[in-house]
Structure formats: structure tokens, C-alpha cells
Amino acid sequence: MSDSKKPFKKSASYREWRDSAYASQKERRAKFSSISFREQPELVTPENGGGVDYQQDLGFPGEYPFTRGVQPTMYRGRVWTMRQFAGFGSPEDTNQRFKYLLDHGQTGLSTAFDMPCLMGYDPDHPRSLGEVGREGVSVATLEDMGILFDGIALDKVTTSMTINCTATVAFAFYFALAKQRNISFDKIGGTIQNDMFKEFIAQKEWISPPPPSVKLVCDVIEFCANSAPKFNPVSISGYHIREAGSTAVQELAFTIADGLGYVEHCLGRGMKIDDFAPRLSFFFDVHNDFFEEIAKFRAARRLWARLMRERYGAKTDAACKLRTHAQTAGVSLTAQQPVNNVARVALQALAAVLGGVQSLHTNSMDETLSLPTEDAVRVALRTQQIIAEESGVTNTVDPLGGSYYIERLTNEIESEALEYIKQIDALGGMLKAVEIGFPQKEIAEAAYQFQLDVDAKEQCIVGVNKYTEGGEQEIPTLKIDHAAEKKQVERIKAYKTRRDLNKHKAALASVKSACVENRNVVPVLIDAVQDGVTLGEVSDIYREVFGVYSDPGML
């Protein structure tokens, strides 16, 4: 009998519906999987995992376990911070880009430093040749930091700094600059990434081995707890882990486990959980699988809150809140038909907003080719503004809460992440896990599997392995002048001759003894950089005292 002649049908259960629907229907694919290899259910109902206990699993926004959001009013109270990552060339070049972005409605700054800064070399070091200002801004001295933030009020704008093994130095530059401008530390808001666990796992920017690197991370956490209460001393990151090829669950699990690692180190120093945990912040990727990403953010908040309370006895809401920045997935962008990237970024940004993030960076369409042009970054910023002003999704908090599918996904992701965390516990914690290469291996496997899926066209990438017609669009790309390198090299040489040699010598000695005596380096650095100590010089002291780490080079 044809469908149009069939009598009225109403299934009494999911099972009945499924059996009846699939008796005659065929699906167009053998499997429907997310990019994290998760097989998606054809339908979710309260009978197959979509049920939820409101108080236990969700709670109200701004209340434990924060599934629905860390603030009660979320975007009705305050829209997320639009914080585009920016940096290239000389401090003047980036200062100009910062001002461009602020003029176009961005609400917070985010600094990309160049590879020499990120690896601990001054611009005039032989290893910096060809790398100065190419992947971020060159900032090697307090003077450079001053130029970078020329005309920008440190107590009125919050800045995020993406820097890790040399985070202590960048932090010292920023706060020494505040001191020079007579701004008290308790007025300064912002974030420094300062997350070394994920460096060993994914981003791979390091100087010394894991144990002293973690010690330096916690120096900044301790300093901020005591002296800079509005500043986030760490941005515990999953972005790089995901970009390196992990699944969504691995991204969440390893990030949370990294956080637990820092918590344990800080507790080991005698710090109290309710004193430092409120300022631990996070940074996640927001990738292609729309619902999986939304669920990941909700699972993250609930997982972290439960761990803080159940494992560490946190007594305040503040200590349990997972506040997060997000960035749309760089790896999802294509070099082929680059204008399509605008659509990708829009969907990813929407997922981040529906996931309840506090701060967001949207990638520019040209980033598989070079750093963003002004025009491209403006479109990326406008994408966020369109979501905020035109889409209507900000009008109601956690609008997808209660969706059977979203709640089931949130539960699954939380419990799968917890499995990984227990594995890491069994290995002895994140430090041990990193040292034996456990997360690194998981990530490499997932990355390889994903590539096999793309090669086999199991995973479609529009413009790359499907819909490749009309591919040769040329868009303008940013060219970074090699003159910026020359300028920075000459500048630091001149800086080194202008310093008071005696003060500089004493400052270097004070940094070294703080390291040797295992004291908190941060206050010492804030003074030392004012006496002309450079980023490379501090890094050399770290190399000498804490040792040098090399890539084990495992495939």
C-alpha cells in the first residue's frame, strides 16, 4: 500500500516507531558519525537517553552545576566579549591592528606573540632569524610592551596574552607597564594563557621540562590570587589539543585533567581552593559538529563544577565555575574556495554562543594562507556582531536546554571525558601522563584516523573532496614586511646599550637566585624587567637552572 493510503499511525514507544519507520525506509549512509567518530542516534527521546533531572543535571543558570551557564542572566546581562586574536610585525604594527579592532566594535584585546617570544629568544638571537614578527608580534622588552599598548588604557580594556613558557615574562612586562602608568594591580583585568601541560601535549612551545614548567605556571596563579584578583592567571586550553587532532571528548578530558594538575600543584603549595580556583579560566575550540560542540561546553561546566566540589571540597560557587573563551576551529578552514570559510566560522561561532561561552574569537577566511588582512578580520568580527544583534539567540538563556538530543549528548560527553580522567588518575596524574606520552599518542591516533576518513571521503570537506568546481578564487593575503624583523633586531641591540649595566647585572642575578631558591619568580621579574632584563635573558636563566626540553619526536 502506498504511503498516501496508509491509515493513521501513532507509535506508543521509540522502539515501535523505529521498527516501523525502518521497515521500509533506508538511510543514505551506512553510518552517521560526528568528526569525533561519535555515531549519532537517528532520534533521541526521553526513552533513549534524552531524559534529564532538572535540579541534579541542569540546575539554573549561574547555579551549581552550571550546566545552563555560569552567569544567571548570561547574554541578557552581558554579551560575550568579542576578542579577536591579533599580532604581527613590530609592536607599532600590532598596536595599529588593536586600535582598528577596538574601533570596529571589538570589546577585548587578544595578543599573538611571535615564535621567538613564544620559544624564549630575543629578536637578535640566531634562532630568531626569519621568524621575528611572522606568526605574532615581537615583544622582547618592557619598552616593546609599552609601544604595543600605546594609547590603550590597561585599566579600561582587558587583554588576553597567548604565551606559555615565557608567560611569566610577558606577565611581568604587562604589570611593570601598569606600574609605570600608576595603575594599581587590582584594577587590571585580562588573561594570560600560561598553560604548560597542553604545550607538551599539543602546542609544543617549551623551554624546560614539565615539572619546572608547571611550577612557573603556578607562580603566576599564586601571584594573582594575592595581588591581581581581576586577572586570570591561566587559560587552561583545549583549543590546541583539538587542533592537533583530538576528538571532542579528548579535548574536554585532557583540558580538565590539565586543570586538575594545576589545582593539585597549587594545593600542594598550601594555597586554598576557594582562593585561587575562581580565577582559573578555560579556552576551548569550537569545531564543526554543531550539537556536539554545544553539548561539550555544557558538559565541561558540569564536569568541572562537580570535580571542584566533590574532589577538592570547594565551598563557593566562584571556585566551581568554568568560565571559557572559545575560538572557531582553525583546522576546519580550507585554502580551497576560502570565502566558504565565512560560512563555516558563522556556524561554529553560533555553536559557541549556544554553548554559553564568555569570550569568542572568530577566524578570518584567509587564515589557511596567511595571518588575517584587515578586511577579512572585519568580516570575522561582524559575524559575531550579527549573531549578537540579529539572530535572536541571545534573548533567552541556554535556549537548547531540555532538548532530548542536547541533554543526551551532554551526558555522554561528560561520562566519556570522566573515563579518560580516571585513566589519567590511574597513571598518577597529568604530569605523569604527559611524561609517558599518553595524551600525545591518543591525539596522534585521532588525527591519523580523521585524515584516513577524509581521504576515503567518509568525511566530506566542501571544496576539498567534494564540490570542488569553481575552485580558483584568489583573495588578497597579508604580507608581513621583513623590515619589521630588521627594526626589532636593531631596536633590541640599541636597548641593550642604553641599559644601566649595574642595575641590569643585579636584576639578572635576582632572577637567577629566585629560580635556584625555588621562590615565586613573578615579583622578582616585575622589578627585573624595569631594569632592562629581556625575554631572551630570562629564558636563558630558565634554560640554565631548569633545563632544556627536546621533542621526543614520536609519530
Place this chain on the structure above:
Amino acid sequence: MSDSNSPSRPVRILIAKAGLDGHDRGAKVIARALRDAGMEVIYTGLHQTTENIVRAAIQEDVDCIGLSILSGAHMTLFPDLLEKLKKEGADDIAVFGGGIIPKDDIEALKKLGVKEIFIPGTHTQDVISWIQNNITVQE
């Protein structure tokens, strides 16, 4: 030079990461894909100087080097590698590469002697086939 249709040993490739760049996802995926295709692959690990890469290439007796750069420093590091290979009398080792490299720069690098550049979106089979068709096993 042997008949490249039936060499007595598999092609040997050094996959290298030079400079301060820490992005190794692509290099590792390519290295593994080449290995799975039956090639002999040595991976240098991160943060190698071009001196190290040349030394490793000679020591390991490779037929070609695949250099991966995503830090924007490609216009310094590729030419530097080519120059150092020439200086060591090892410029019979072909150099190809991958990473974040805009079209204009790809053309410039090829003019300098880089044999091919593979950008994001490349199918691993394309790299495998290119090596099979363009790299001679140096016996």
C-alpha cells in the same frame, strides 16, 4: 642511477620540522601515511636547525626531504636548507614541503629549487604518488 621502476630498496624520506614552529600534526600524519605506503620514513621531531636537518639527511642516506613549515618563516628556512645541502654536496637530495605557504611564495620557492609544496587540503595519496613518480631511489 638505478631504474626507478624497480629499485632494490624502498624510497627513504626525511620528514623535517625546522625553526621554532611547533605545528606537527600534518608532518606526523604525512610521515605515517608514507610509512603505511611502504616508504622508509625518518621523522626529525620539532625545532631542528637546518644544519641538523642536512646532517640527518646525509647520515640517514635519504632520497628526499619533506620540510613542514606553518610559522610563516618558509621564505627564510627553505632557501637556507637548499643552500646548506648544496654546500655539503648533497643537493642531489630533493626537497619538497608543506604547510601554510601562500601561492606567490610557492612559485618563488619552486624557482629556487623546491620540487613541490603541498598545502592544506592535500590528499595523502597525492603526496605518495608524487614521491613515487618524482623521487629516484639513490643507490
